[in-house]
Amino acid sequence: MKPTTAAPFAQMPLGVGGPEDSDLLGALRLHQVELETQNEELRSAQAALEASRDRYLDLYEHAPVGYLTLDAHGVIQAVNHTGETMLGWPRNRLLQRRFAGRILEADRDQWQQVFARLFRDGVAQECDVSLQRADGSHWQARLNCIRQPGEVPAIRLTLTDLTSGRLVESRLKLAASVFTHAREGIMITDAIGTIVEVNHAFSTITGYSRADVVGKDPRLLASGFTPAAQYVNLWDSLKRKHYWQGDLWNRRRNGELFAARQTITAILDAQGQPQHYVALFTDVTESHEHQRQLEYIAHYDPLTHLPNRVLLASRMHEAMALASSNGTQLAIAYLDLDGFKAINDEHGHEVGDRVLANVSRRMKQTLPEGCTLARLGGDEFVALIVDLDQVCDSALVLEQLLAAASDTVGIGTLKVALSASVGVSYYPQEGDISADQLLRQADQAMYQAKLAGKDRFHVFDAKNDQDMRGHNARLDRIDRAIRENELRLYYQPKVNLRTGEVVGAEALLRWQHPERGLLMPDDFLPLIESNPLSEVVGEWVLENALIQIADWQREGLLLPVSINVGARQLQRPDFVADLMDRLATHPDVEPRMLIIEILETSALEDIEGVSLTLSKCASLGVHFALDDFGTGYSSLSYLKRLPVAQLKIDQTFIHGMLDAPSDVSILQAILGLASAFGREVIAEGVNSPAQAAQLLQLGCEVAQGYGIAQPMPPSAIHDWIDRWSMDPRPCF
Numbered sequence: 001m002k003p004t005t006a007a008p009f010a011q012m013p014l015g016v017g018g019p020e021d022s023d024l025l026g027a028l029r030l031h032q033v034e035l036e037t038q039n040e041e042l043r044s045a046q047a048a049l050e051a052s053r054d055r056y057l058d059l060y061e062h063a064p065v066g067y068l069t070l071d072a073h074g075v076i077q078a079v080n081h082t083g084e085t086m087l088g089w090p091r092n093r094l095l096q097r098r099f100a101g102r103i104l105e106a107d108r109d110q111w112q113q114v115f116a117r118l119f120r121d122g123v124a125q126e127c128d129v130s131l132q133r134a135d136g137s138h139w140q141a142r143l144n145c146i147r148q149p150g151e152v153p154a155i156r157l158t159l160t161d162l163t164s165g166r167l168v169e170s171r172l173k174l175a176a177s178v179f180t181h182a183r184e185g186i187m188i189t190d191a192i193g194t195i196v197e198v199n200h201a202f203s204t205i206t207g208y209s210r211a212d213v214v215g216k217d218p219r220l221l222a223s224g225f226t227p228a229a230q231y232v233n234l235w236d237s238l239k240r241k242h243y244w245q246g247d248l249w250n251r252r253r254n255g256e257l258f259a260a261r262q263t264i265t266a267i268l269d270a271q272g273q274p275q276h277y278v279a280l281f282t283d284v285t286e287s288h289e290h291q292r293q294l295e296y297i298a299h300y301d302p303l304t305h306l307p308n309r310v311l312l313a314s315r316m317h318e319a320m321a322l323a324s325s326n327g328t329q330l331a332i333a334y335l336d337l338d339g340f341k342a343i344n345d346e347h348g349h350e351v352g353d354r355v356l357a358n359v360s361r362r363m364k365q366t367l368p369e370g371c372t373l374a375r376l377g378g379d380e381f382v383a384l385i386v387d388l389d390q391v392c393d394s395a396l397v398l399e400q401l402l403a404a405a406s407d408t409v410g411i412g413t414l415k416v417a418l419s420a421s422v423g424v425s426y427y428p429q430e431g432d433i434s435a436d437q438l439l440r441q442a443d444q445a446m447y448q449a450k451l452a453g454k455d456r457f458h459v460f461d462a463k464n465d466q467d468m469r470g471h472n473a474r475l476d477r478i479d480r481a482i483r484e485n486e487l488r489l490y491y492q493p494k495v496n497l498r499t500g501e502v503v504g505a506e507a508l509l510r511w512q513h514p515e516r517g518l519l520m521p522d523d524f525l526p527l528i529e530s531n532p533l534s535e536v537v538g539e540w541v542l543e544n545a546l547i548q549i550a551d552w553q554r555e556g557l558l559l560p561v562s563i564n565v566g567a568r569q570l571q572r573p574d575f576v577a578d579l580m581d582r583l584a585t586h587p588d589v590e591p592r593m594l595i596i597e598i599l600e601t602s603a604l605e606d607i608e609g610v611s612l613t614l615s616k617c618a619s620l621g622v623h624f625a626l627d628d629f630g631t632g633y634s635s636l637s638y639l640k641r642l643p644v645a646q647l648k649i650d651q652t653f654i655h656g657m658l659d660a661p662s663d664v665s666i667l668q669a670i671l672g673l674a675s676a677f678g679r680e681v682i683a684e685g686v687n688s689p690a691q692a693a694q695l696l697q698l699g700c701e702v703a704q705g706y707g708i709a710q711p712m713p714p715s716a717i718h719d720w721i722d723r724w725s726m727d728p729r730p731c732f
Contacts, residue, residue: 066159069148074098074115077154086141086159088133099157104130104138111143118147118155128162139163185260187279193217196276205260205283207253218279223257225249234264242266242274247284259288294676297669301375303353303662304360312374312382316435319386320427330386330427331394334442335363337379337405338419338454349659351411358409359418366400377652382439391426398422398457406455421449422457437530474527478511482540486512489544490711491561493720494682494704497692502721503702504560504595507545508711509537529566538569539578546586548714549593557718562595562625570598571609576616583620591621597648599627607641614643625682629670639677647674649700651685658690664698671699 060067066083068076076094084091087102094102103111107129114125125145130138140162148154179186185202189195195213203209206221213220226249237244245263252258262281269275299311307315316332323330337359344352356379363381364373372384383401385394405420423445425438433441441460449458481487491505511519528534545563552559569575583591596617598610614624625646626639649670656663674681683695686705695703709720 068099068157068159070099070155070157072119072153074100074155083159086139086161087131088135088137093134102131104132106130114143114145115155118145119153122147182280184280184282187213187218187281189218189277189279191274191276193277205252205258205281206250212253221250223249223251225257238264238266238274238277242268247288248281257285258283259285261287294669294673298673301662302665302669304357304375306360306364306381307372307374309374309376312372312376312384313435315372315384316438319384320435320438323386323427328386329388329391330384331388331391331398332425332427332438332442333383333385333394333398333401333457334423334425334439334446335381335383335401335405336421336446336450337381338421338450340379340418343416343418347411347414347416349661351414351416353662354411355409355416355418358411359405362404362407363401366404367397371397382442388426394424394426398424402455402457419455421446421454423447423449423460424457425460474524475531475533478524478528479533479536481511481513482536486514487537487540488512488518489541489548489714491548491714491717492704492711493709493717493724494562494702495708495724496701497686497696497703498701500724502559502724504562505717506562506597506704506711507541507548507564509541509564510711530568532568534566535569535572538565542579542582546582546589546594549589550586551714552717553588555718557721558593559717560593560595562597564597564627567599570613575613576620579617579622580620583622592623595623595625595646597625597627598644611641611643618643626679639673639679644679646680646682649681649683651683651705654683654685654691654695654705655687657694664694667695667698667700 061081063080063082066086067078067080068083069078071077076097076099079087079091079094084094087094089102100108100111110127111129114127117123118125124147126143127145128140128142131141132138142160142162144158144160146156148156179199182199183201185205186197186199187195187202188197195216195218198208198210198213202213208220230246230248234244234246243263243265246261248260248262250258250260260281261284262279264277264279266274267276267278299308300306301308319330322328337356340352340355343355356375360373360375360381363383367373367383367385368387370386374382374384376382383397385397388394402420402422405418409416409418423442425441425445427433427438445458445460449456452458488510489507490510491507493502494504494506495502509521509525511524513519525534525537528537541563542565545561549559549561572578583589583594617624623645624643625648626642626644627648628650629647647670649667653663653666653670657667671681673679680702681700683700683703684705686692686695686703687707689707691705692703692707695701709724712720
């Protein structure tokens with residue numbers, strides 16, 4: 001280099017030579033400075049070039065799209081970092097491999113055609129294909145391809161990921177399709193409640209077109225039958241929770257009322273303020289009508305259209321509370337038709353039903369306003385007579401009831417004559433008394449009226465009708481029977497009529513009396529029903545049932561056992577704690593193996609307390625059954641609130657189902673209620689193959705009764721199950 005050749009001159013000592021030498025030396029020095037300046041500029045330019053190259057490579061590597069270079073055979077010659085990431089393969093697995101190998105087979109023909117057109121026409125091409133990553137996942141890519149000029153043909157290809165965009169587009173299309181084709185009516189309003197959009201189902205349900213309602217207030221649907229308080233609750237819920245759900249009564253464009261089950265949701269903006277309201281609703285008018293029919297079936301007798309036990313119990317409680325508060329009295333008249341059975345047997349059930357309907361209509365007409373006539377079943381009725389200033393004020397009404405029952409009844413050309421026996425009890429009395437006890441008093445008095453000659457009424461007198469000394473003596477004897485181990489548990493199997501499977505057994509109490517032999521429950525349990533002794537018996541039954549379950553389990557028999565628990569025992573504050581303690585003493589017995597049966601009347605006496613008790617027991621795994629269902633006093637609301645797993649149909653309906661259409665109707669109603677509330681149904685008192693066949697036809701599969709097996713000692717269960725397994729339906 002020139003600076004190197006000038007160096008010796010630059011090292012010469014000053015003052016050597018003449019003026020010419022001095023000028024030459026200056027020129028050489030100036031030239032050296034110029035060369036150094038040029039070298040500095042060259043180095044700066046080189047650094048700038050390298051920086052530009054780095055920026056280009058960085059832009060290339062990390063561009064928002066993938067870049068690939070393919071040769072004329074479609075082999076990848078270069079790929080940027082973005083392309084490597086999008087393809088899901090490391091660069092060393094991509095270079096020198098055919099790009100077509102990354103395309104799903106279904107799209108390869110399309111790619112080959114695009115590739116061929118590029119080399120044939122030289123025109124840029126675009127296509128969408130599905131690519132496969134190394135992990136096997138697929139994604140949608142758009143390929144933009146251009147042919148690079150030059151001696152060696154090549155293709156520059158860019159990759160764009162379409163997956164997220166298509167997913168958004170698909171979701172938007174799905175949302176629009178759901179809105180358009182949903183079977184629920186959809187209405188969208190702005191923040192002040194003006195309708196901004198509705199779907200097709202809205203128009204179908206309401207009769208209003210989109211043009212009719214957009215820009216209008218939703219109040220145009222109001223019928224005036226929805227309570228104002230419900231709208232207050234609606235807006236309060238939307239303000240507090242931004243959500244409301246319930247039923248509203250609306251009006252269609254043609255003026256017809258309909259019930260809408262509606263859900264309203266507030267759509268909030270970024271500041272948490274309502275921006276829109278979205279209402280979804282369905283027409284549930286038919287469901288409301290069905291519910292009304294179920295309520296009617298649950299509260300009214302289908303033959304006479306009189307209130308049944310359920311509604312009577314409700315009205316008795318209301319009337320007793322009112323009488324206590326306003327100082328009036330009420331009478332319960334228990335009425336049984338004399339001679340009706342003979343008419344039914346001689347002329348058939350159809351004539352008997354027409355007689356009952358006729359007589360009940362006449363008796364109802366004799367009652368003053370505010371009084372109730374109810375049918376309990378068969379030819380038994382109860383009149384609730386209210387607003388009595390004195391007991392004697394009921395005499396006229398009772399005489400009119402007797403007269404209405406004894407008038408001749410004409411059924412076509414047939415003339416039949418009846419009479420009635422009436423038992424009466426009054427409220428209030430000296431001591432506390434429940435509605436159930438009041439009814440039982442009237443029932444006892446009715447039998448006294450029959451014994452006295454019929455066609456009359458008899459008033460219950462607690463002092464004369466109860467022999468306390470004899471009663472207490474009988475209680476003492478039962479107490480001794482417990483202490484001397486004279487009580488026994490017999491077991492009656494429960495079976496599935498359809499499959500023949502033995503699904504459980506009911507524990508039934510017996511008294512092995514030393515002198516009187518084996519006594520049935522009716523011989524002693526009624527004596528202790530309202531006595532603390534009933535709780536002692538209940539505890540004995542619970543403990544011995546658990547012992548028996550454990551014994552059977554050790555013998556290889558897993559058989560759930562149901563026991564009956566009375567109202568007093570169930571309503572004890574320590575019932576749940578006692579049950580837990582007893583289960584703890586039998587750790588081998590799973591709680592689900594124990595089923596507790598309670599009467600409807602037991603639940604009704606303290607619905608809140610009983611419901612809480614049942615819920616606590618259910619959390620332990622113990623199930624409950626509502627016994628004698630259809631004969632008690634519970635309503636649909638009680639049934640909904642009581643967490644029972646099973647309903648046991650009372651045997652009176654089973655016994656009459658083959659001859660009485662009304663009993664079949666009641667069975668159908670009970671099965672409908674059970675299905676609506678998700679309860680299992682068991683029929684008790686099945687005594688014949690015909691009854692079993694009819695129950696199966698109605699949809700009731702689980703049953704017990706003498707036609708299946710009589711209650712038996714626990715030692716006999718194994719042999720009975722073995723025989724039943726060999727011939728699972730001997731009576732069917």
